[in-house]
Amino acid sequence: MEDDKLKSAPHDLEAEQAVIGSILFDNEVYFRIGDMLQPGHFYDKVHGWLYEEAIRLIQKNALADGLTMRDKIKNHEGIQEIGGVKYLATLMANAGSSANAPEYAKLIHDLAVRRELMRIGENIIHDATDPPEGKSGSELIDSSEEMIFGLAETGGISSGFEPFSDALTGAMEMAATAFKRDGGLSGVSTGLNDLDKKLGGFHPSDLVILAGRPGMGKTALATNIAFDVARNYKFEEKNGVRKTKAGGVVAFFSLEMSAEQLATRLLSEYARISSSNIRKGEIQKQDYDALVDAARELNDIPLHIDDTGGLPVAVMAARARRLKRTAGSLDLIVVDYLQLLTASGRRNDGRVQEVSEITQTLKSLAKELNVPVLALSQLSRNVESRSPPKPQLSDLRESGSIEQDADVVMFVYRPAYYEKEPERGTPEHDEWQAKIAPIYNLAEVDIAKQRHGPTGKVELSFEPAFTKFGNRDNTGRHSDTQH
16 A cells, blocks of 8 residues: 555656657657647646647747757756756657657557546545535536546646637637638528528527517527527548537427427428428328428437426536537537526525526536537516517516526517407408518517627518428518528
């Protein structure tokens, strides 16, 4: 046992020296190992610093060799203690073969992952022995899974501050993606042109709230968007890593409707057969054949539905993490709807506090997985007392936390819903027909809050028979450009 205590964490200093020497000898080596190796992966902090300084020069198209690095190390106390320029010369003299550098880099990376696993394991044991703030066993499992997922995703060491240069690189990559993509979107396309123009698509790490009164079609709109994203999924794979080029993999948490009900809606929309007729079996043979063809075409789209009712928000987050790992990528999370999630807090904290925890967790999950989260929300009955009954931010149930945590808040409103049909054959029915004609297929999405862009109203078309939202053409009619 005493010998075990004297052992240090797994590492290989010779591999670290060989990699740094190889890079200083031939800068092209960096471009073969840069994707897998970060400064934090080095066990020796001096080696990590040397690697970081060398790649700074290389990324600026400058030469990183013994001469250019000599000036860098003059004021570095750690390197001076181990020999300064002489140590630099030793690294270059003992540089590994350029051909072997990727293998050394893999070894350094693997050892770093093992060290981080040991650290996480020690934290898990410590927290299980003495739970912080009275956390329950299930909460400890969630936090442990989150730490392991973070390691699995990054393959790296947990870090704190991020240099602005790294953040700037990410911002430019996003701008380049938008510039190269058809339509100029930097986010995930909703398939609805005017909505995309207003939002720029759904952006990674954003919490998007879609709210509406019952009957307005918020579930239908979310389903339409999720379906369009999944149906248009295209990706490229490089070094075993899958990168989404269009559309995306979707996780749909349906806490109110069953997976079969959602699938029926999608079949109805795609095959253009009334969902009501499908449920009642009132379809002809040609309709059934069309449904079979539609089901065959949609069978492989990456739309994953979890219809567990009353799902704790922490469990939902854990399942989303797991899906991202098993599916290779995750590009959109849909929650229908957030008031049906449960929080892990104490029951006597009150509903407002519970919803606050839910929205904070959803926002944190969006940032952690770097995907947009589209969460549906109920509205209070105050809307009905307004004329016309158009929703506003204050109508959100437990609105304080929802409005505060959301990056985007949208309301869906269909004016035709409130125009009840009078008895046929009466003068009132004739008046109703004249009034309903221009608004029968009209739906409005009001973007009441957008942290990074403009607010305002977007008009969409809506086909009640197929619960389908679509684009409106210049005449205000349905334009089926979503498919």
